[in-house]
Amino acid sequence: MRLNLFFIPFLLFGFAIESKAQSTDPLPHPGFELDQTRSDPDRPVRKLKKAYQGPIFDTHAHLDPPRMNKGNLVEVETAGDVVKSIRKAGVDRIIIMPVPNEGQMGGSLDGAKYRKKLLKKGRGIVNRFCGSQYITNWLHDAYHNGYKSSDLDRVLEKLSKDLGGSECFGIGEIGLYHFNKTGKQNVIVYPPNFEPFLEIVGRIAGKRAWLDLHAEPMDPSGKSYEKKVFGGLALLYNRYPNLKLILAHTAMTNTTNVRRILKTYPNAMMNFKPIRKHRKWRNLEPITNSKGRFYQDWAELFEEMPQRFMVGTDEKFGRISKGDLGPKGRKVSKYPKQIRRMRDLLGSLDPKAAEFIAYKNANRIFTIN
């Protein structure tokens, strides 16, 4: 008996050390009833009407840094070019941020430097989100290969600096699950209960800054990560109830789940983009058909909860894709065309809902008058 009592403090102490060493919260169940059905790509769509003519606030776009090629700087779009095409598109305000994989781009220059330049050039129009280039790929590598606590400290220090400055509107686009959808994307995979991720989110929540998060709940082969992604969402909100979260690309799940997410988490917002090439968005619930019309269920959800969605074109300034290289190796921007399509889509919604989604929500959450 005496022996047992003698051991109790050791057992308790041992337990404390153990839980600290693991220090991983188990993933809770998603905080809502998950609907795992995939929507029919041939379901009814909303007809186009007159295009929306009002202001546009694009809350999610990217600027890739120029690359070095054989000692030469390859800059396909300068800051001046980008501002010109934003103006030409008739966009009133835009948030530029690093793509989740920017930390992996070999041969690239410091992206933050170029986005700063763009901010100066587009004062009053361009704002930026920060951080992903030193957070996302670091988290992936740290999860798979291990990390030193001094490395995490360095990331947190940089993040605090960004959060403390006046330039960063928020943090993003942070990737959590980001699969190879196009055949040439780097994969990002780590679970949302990975403690360094939670610490990073904690810093962001503590500063009441917005976090733009890209989390794919399905991989292209059809493997489900839904319980991980949405359990992760529950974990984030358990830990940081005031977290200001923007789920990128309508959370890449069906309207039933999106409705439940928005009802469960009043601080969550979503941005959206039309997806015409469904083969590059497999199992991720595109909100438009291949002709770029809203599916009826999405249009109805946008009208039911118009205060929760924002435009997020996902434009990649500074990146060349097939067919957009013009004279002198400069990019011919497709951004104005993308915005015309966005205006067509917004015009197919109830006009009051369209206004909230086009710019009023973004003005409200980023307190712009």
Ligand SMILES: [Zn+2]
């Ligand atoms: Zn994204």
